[in-house]
Amino acid sequence: MIQWLAFLLFSLLAVISALGVVILPNPVYVILSLLSSLIAIAGIFFVAGAELVGAIQLLIYAVAVTVFYVFVLTAVPWEKALKKDSHYRVEGALSFPLLLLMYFEILVVFSLGVSASPKGQIRELSKKFGNTEVIGSILFSKYFLVFELVSLVLLIGMIGAVIIGRKEAQTYDSDTP
Amino acid sequence: MTVIPLKAYIILSVIIFGLGLFGMIVRRNLVTVLMSMELALNAVNIALIGADAHLGLADGQIFALFIIALAAVEAAVGLGIIVAIFRLRRVESTDEIMDMRG
Numbered sequence: 001m002i003q004w005l006a007f008l009l010f011s012l013l014a015v016i017s018a019l020g021v022v023i024l025p026n027p028v029y030v031i032l033s034l035l036s037s038l039i040a041i042a043g044i045f046f047v048a049g050a051e052l053v054g055a056i057q058l059l060i061y062a063v064a065v066t067v068f069y070v071f072v073l074t075a076v077p078w079e080k081a082l083k084k085d086s087h088y089r090v091e092g093a094l095s096f097p098l099l100l101l102m103y104f105e106i107l108v109v110f111s112l113g114v115s116a117s118p119k120g121q122i123r124e125l126s127k128k129f130g131n132t133e134v135i136g137s138i139l140f141s142k143y144f145l146v147f148e149l150v151s152l153v154l155l156i157g158m159i160g161a162v163i164i165g166r167k168e169a170q171t172y173d174s175d176t177p
Numbered sequence: 178m179t180v181i182p183l184k185a186y187i188i189l190s191v192i193i194f195g196l197g198l199f200g201m202i203v204r205r206n207l208v209t210v211l212m213s214m215e216l217a218l219n220a221v222n223i224a225l226i227g228a229d230a231h232l233g234l235a236d237g238q239i240f241a242l243f244i245i246a247l248a249a250v251e252a253a254v255g256l257g258i259i260v261a262i263f264r265l266r267r268v269e270s271t272d273e274i275m276d277m278r279g
Contacts, residue, residue: 022199086209
């Protein structure tokens with residue numbers, strides 16, 4: 001019961017904040033709304049019993065990535081975005097029925113019935129050792145190669161971000177139409 | 178752990194994913210387009226974690242960890258590209274990027 005209450009609270013907060021991310025015109029408000037949505041999603045992870053992922057969501061997303069967005073928003077002048085229209089109205093009006101169609105399709109799929117049988121291979125182990133230990137043991141045995149590949153991708157992304165973001169000698173203002 | 182059914186997680190995931198997709202389409206500013214993309218990635222994470230809690234496995238949480246790491250890389254590279262575009266062209270809106278020369 002208390003789990004249902006927490007789940008409904010967090011999901012309501014997440015959906016309202018996601019609406020704010022889509023609707024609000026000011027980019028600073030959009031960042032705050034995204035932060036609220038990420039914290040609510042971390043709460044949903046805690047409700048689902050995934051403590052490690054929830055903590056990492058709070059640490060990496062809600063702290064690091066959001067602060068990074070704020071930094072970039074100070075580099076790009078967001079006041080200019082307020083003078084213009086912040087949304088594509090015509091494209092939004094055209095693609096909104098497709099969004100409703102996607103939701104309707106999910107409703108149809110659920111009414112047809114989707115089921116997944118709980119195998120529960122890890123459940124006893126998870127009760128015995130706790131969630132984080134189980135994740136660590138599986139991550140470093142079954143998915144060890146993938147873990148190394150992710151570290152390689154992080155390294156390549158870091159090098160790429162440094163190379164892309166370095167200061168160029170000249171700008172190309174003159175030949176833009 | 179299995180009080181909340183799988184359907185609740187997946188419905189929430191689909192709602193937030195749709196909102197993120199819609200935001201990617203209708204937003205004009207480049208930074209807000211990337212923020213809508215983060216929202217869609219988080220919706221996928223909700224589906225993975227919910228399936229994990231339902232099935233009693235731990236693989237979905239590991240996939241969610243990988244998605245979080247790759248989303249951090251994507252934010253770094255994407256925001257670097259946005260800052261580079263702004264520095265070179267003085268534009269920060271998706272309809273002002275006229276050409277890819279340079």
